[in-house]
Structures are given as C-alpha cells and as structure tokens.
Amino acid sequence: MSKLIVAGRQKLSGATEVQGAKNSALPVLAATLLAKGENVIYNCPVLSDVEASSRVLRYLGCTVNRSSHTLAVKSAGACRGDIPDELMRKTRSSIVFLGALLASAGNARLSLPGGCEIGQRPIDMHLRGLRALGALIKEKHGYIECSAPYGLSGARIALSFPSVGATEDIMIAAATASGTTTITNAAREPEICDLADYLNKCGAEIYGAGEGVIVIEGVKELHACSHTIIPDRIAAATLMSCAAVTGSEITLKNVIPSHLAAVIPVFEEAGCTVKSHGCELAFSAPQRLKSMKTVRTMPYPGFPTDAQAPLLAAACVAKGTSVFVENIFENRYRHVSELIRMGANLKTEGKVCVAEGVPCLYGAKVEATDLRGAAALVAAGLCAESATVISGVRFLERGYESLEQTLCGLGADVKKI
Secondary structure, eight states, rough: OOOOOOOSOOOOSSSSEBOHHHHHHHHHHHHGEESSEEEEEEEEEHHHHHHHHHHHHHHHOOOOOOOETTTEEEEEOOOOOEOOOHHTTTTGGGGGGGHHHHHHHSSEEEEOOOOSSOOOOOOOOHHHHHHHHHEEEEEETTTTEOOOOOOOOOOOESSSOHHHHHHHHHHHHTSSSSSSEEEESOOOOOOHHHHHHHHHTOOOEEOOOTSSSEEEESSOEEOOEEOOOOBOOHHHHHHHHHHHHHHHHEESOOOGGGGGTTHHHHHHHHTOOEETTTTTEEEEEHHHHHHHEEEBBTTSSSBOOGHHHHHHHHHSSBSEEEHHHHHHOTTTOOTTHHHTHHHOOEEEEEEEEEEOSSSSSOOOOOOOSSSHHHHHHHHHHSSSSSSSEEEEEHHHHHOSSSSHHHHHHHOOOOOEO
C-alpha cells in the first residue's frame, strides 16, 4: 500500500498545468460505446478511475489504447451487455455505462457501483429516467437487469434533483432514441456541457446543456470523433487550496476561470488575490488566511461539494471562524477526524462543520478514506509544523494525476513510498 510523506512548512511557487477533468472523461468514455469508428480523446487524465472505465470498455469488446494523455477507443467490437461485479466496484461513475449499454446493445446487466463511501448516491433517478425512455428494468440479487425490447423512445423526464450522473445517463441513452427527450431540472455542471459537446460532434442533436432544461432529438446512429476533455475545475480548486494554506503564489495553466466562479470569491474572502488572463489563473495568498464565514455546497453553479474538503483544510489555519454546510452528501466529513489529529479545531453536527482557525497544524500519521478527503490531508500536511504521513493514497489516485509530482514541481517536498 502506498503512502505519501508530506514535509511541513512548504512554500509553493511557479506554474503548473491543470489536468483534464475526471468527471468529464468518465461519461465521455462510456458514450464511446455508441460512436462506431475510432474515437480519439485528448487531455484524458491518467487516473485509476479512468483506467477502470477503460477496463470496462475492453471487457465489453472495445479496443482501448493510451498514448500519454490521449485515449483511442474503437467500439466496433463491442459485443457484450454485462459488466462483472469486480469492474463495477472500482468506481461510482460506472453506473453511466447503464444508459450507454441500453442504447448500444439493447440490454444491460450490472451490479451496483462502488467508489468512495461519502454517503448515498441513489440511482433511482437513473432508473426512472431510463424506464421513461422505454427500458424494462429488474433489480435482484444486487444486480440491475435492463432491456429495451422495443427500442428506446423519447420522453419528458423531470428529475427530482439535478443529478449529474442521472442527467448523463439519460443524455447518452436518449441520443439515439427515437423521438424527442426533454430533461427538466437537469444538472448544469461544465462536465454536462462537455459530454453534450462530444455527443454533438458524433452527430447527436442535444440542445440546452448547461441550462435547467435539456432537449435531445434522437438520431439513428453516432459516428466517432476527436474530442478534448475540459480542464478539471476540482483539481484547480485543490491546487488553489494548497497555495492558500501555505501563503504561496502560483500560476495555473489550462483552466477555464468561469468554471471556478463559485470558488474564487471564497478564496478572495479569505484574503487571496485571484487574477485570470485567458486560460491562466494567477493565485496569491496572504501569510495567514482570514476566515471564510459560511461556505454552502450546492449543485452547479453553486460551490462544488468536491472542493469542500480541500478548502476546509485551508480554513483550519485561517484567522477566525469558518462554517461549512454540506448540502449534497451526508457523509462527507470523514476527513475531519484526521485533521483533528493534526491539531485542527473542528466540530461537526449533521451537515455543518465549524472550523475555529488555529495558528498552525502538526504533522501526524493520518489515513485517507475518500478521494477529496485525501486531498484535504495533503493540503494540511503542506503547512504543518512537521512531516505528515498519509495512507490510503489509492483514493487520491482516483482523481488526481500524480499530485505529489505536481506539488514537487511547485517547490513542495512530497514523497510517495
């Protein structure tokens, strides 16, 4: 099992390029099942979650080849409709293969997905949406069995919550369904727009992505294309947190500043200076942060739940009291107990976490239990008085490409053992 040793009292400086978005790459890879020919996906991050999706595609009969940050996917050989339990358990995002398999193979059999235990992410909205499109679905013995004996047909689907995964699943399935599909209360995240851009390049007719209502005019078939994954806004927010907690100045390249519109004001409230120019973002933090008052996670365009943990690490050493309200997942404070080991003054009750800033944190042996919590521990370790040893690195590798190397490139001392 790998561990990270993070030397404390680190200053960051210089420039680094932000990786491609994990949460965009995964649904795009699932959607390649529908696009016959060779799909070339650029800026695809090297992550264990991406590798898990690639293994699913290979199992289904696709050819997947990687060259650096480019994946070439040929789906012409896809001939299966089932995904084994051991592959489904690798990542939560594997459920997006449900809509892709229904649309491409006409049937699907898969188990419930795995991933980080950050709380319930029910798939009932996925299933209701696919049933509305004409899918017959049975749930038994931990498996979901789906078929579309009469094909998929367009429908009006109203989501009870703007679920990113459900919106993606329905978009993919509806792209080649007959007729028109309308998704109301659709998720508006940039990753939804990126998936729509990819599908439209393949010949789909999707309108309104990024808004509350998405309209999909079904087409007969999709063809392969080349597509570049958008930058990862959560990776960018994490690097900003690392710079904030260490009082550093860094430049982030390959970012889309508008995707960080809910994150930047929080850092500015803490005393940081953020300037954007084109696809670059210059970030400067004071020697000690100010408190952030109240940070509420919300669906996009609100503050992203995935950025809550790294920012909480910065709040641990800010002057004053910061309050975090987690409105998306009910079990997303698992990193708090580990931050307390490092000297943080944190109190949680339900969906609220109160951070009383302390002058400094101390290095300790800590364990990551989920992806974003792991990033929070890395950020905290950078500013601690002594070295921090972090286990559970496998969670970090699900969403961050060689984060230790990125930080070392900015002047930190982080070793993976």
